[in-house]
Amino acid sequence: MWAYLVTGIAVFALMVLVGLAMRMEQAHWVTYDPGSFYAMMTLHGSGMIVALALCGMGGLWFIMDRERPMDQGLAWSAYALIVLGVVAVILSVFPGHFGAAWTFLFPLPFVGATWPNWATGTFLIGVALVMLGWTIFCAQLLGCVLSKYGGLRGAMGWDLVFHHDAFVASGRPEPPPAAFAALITAVDGLFAAAGGMLVGVALIIHWLDPSVAIDPLWAKNLTYLFGHTFANLTIYMAIAFVYVALPRYAQREWHTSAVLAIAWWGTLLFVATAYFHHLYMDFVQPRGVQYIGEVASYLAAFPPAVVTIFGGALLIYRSRMRWTMSSMFMYAGLIGWLIGGVGALIDATIPVNVSLHNTLWVPAHFHTYLLEGVTLFVFGWIFADLEVRTGVVSSLATRWIAGLGIFGGGAVLLLGWYVAGAASVPRRYAEEPAPGPAIAAWASVGAILLIAGLIVCLIEAVRLARTRSAAATP
Amino acid sequence: MNGASPVLIGFLVAAAAILVVMAAIARTTIEPPETQAVVTSAGYQLRKGWLWALAAAAVVALAISLPSFPYGKSATLTGQHFTVIASQYSFELPPVVPAGKNIVFDVTSKDVNHGFGIYDERGHLIAQVQAMPDYVNHLPLRFSVKGHYVVRCLEYCGIAHAAMQGAFEVR
């Protein structure tokens, strides 16, 4: 589904510029009113998550469709719902000025609003449409995986783990690693969507009839269940790209082992339970749940650290690796994922969270694995396709320039958030206390270098795509 | 410098170590290649050790962090109570709280979710709790240092979120 990927990249490109405009405002390079800042923050947060999700969905659809063809009509209707939702969200922010953040934490969308009532409804309906499209996509993906690999038992690799020899002897196909990414995305995705729909519909009802009461703690739990899980799944979708493409460049195989299957069972469980760490500072939350939050957050790190990233490193080690734009991004993405994960684990430790919760440490760590992880997997995937079709590999100079911008500029941008977070500067401040603005200034320089690298990448991708069409015409 | 600096330094050291190791692995691709079977059998051996090392690290981190959880036991919630009420965009705070005694902040909100973040004179965030409508969060504390403390809102609450501040004295 190229439409998913192309739309995702287009939204991504717009949101990068919105991000830069925000960082420059925090640096006092440009000034505008806080209402616009928060409207842009709302747009950037929701837009980026949906952009990466769209890219992941497009790629995953393509990978699984080769395993077992899926229905185009369903995929298009999911796509249409999501695009409709994105348009509604954009309208709510521009011109609507809706600014309750992409987390729309109840009752913020309704109390003290500086935007018209219609904008609130449009935003909520937009989010609901995105979730609906996402639900259809997940259901379709689940159907594909289950029918291809013999139900849940086969797709989970149950027999592979518990009846290993009999399974191998039976000659039944084992699900490839990417199928685990698809299965876990579908199951956790449906779970997240159910939670999101519940709170989303509750808020829409409240919007229609303000006398309908909603419990703020209930809403907060569901909001983060949805937001955390959905955002995390963008990573796990994109991992499928690495599973498929990296072995081609390393000229080795990445196959399913019992350990890989077990790791994905862990991910299934811990991605959906780690969200409690978003409520560490809600002391009314049941105590046991706080412990679960810390334990699940730690455990969520095991599958990537022990299986996927470790496995990726092993795949590369003393292989006949061909370093290209694609493989460079894939490998760098594993590094970004790991480093961002370390930042997350630090913050998931409750006594440390006391001094980092809702500081800039939070955007620091999630931008690390979204920007220098998921985004790179997506770019790697797109370049893998271009390189295969054209047989052309970008020059070393191009790779250096793109790499310096994206990794070097990115590191400066990210360091700004880490340093400011450690210095207790709050997140989501249009006007930051010192040393925020000074740090924001050099972070903005980093962001500009990063964007320059992205532009080089874009030009190179277009160049390759045109080579392809030139090669195709006789 | 800041109270969170050890955290930052620890993170930077870990990040640097990851970069060095991953770069070293990437560099092995210019060496004469090795078959995958040989690499994986050695790698799986290494992976066992890595798994146990991570598990040990996780257990140690849990054990160290557990006693410092900020929630307090019912025994620590018996000190003098002070009410904190957040609303868009200000805090109702006690002007003075005592030093060297167990106290409890009873924190709530009149409208939307806010955060009650306490900053000491060096600008370090030393404690925080959410201020949520319909609920009261009890934050047990004991101030050992007297002085002027600034309160900042640490949950996005609307257009003037960044300007939402308060202050109190510890004497």
Ligand code: HEM
């Ligand atoms: C050039 C690249 C980027 C820049 C300059 C940028 C900038 C920013 C800034 C300034 C904030 C507000 C931070 C704060 O003060 O709280 C932010 C928040 C955010 N960004 Fe980015 N960003 C970039 C890329 C990305 C990417 C690739 C993603 C994910 C796919 C992303 C997702 C988010 C999210 C989810 C938020 C949270 C919004 C909220 O707090 O409600 N950003 N970004």
Ligand SMILES: [Cu+2]
């Ligand atoms: Cu606030």
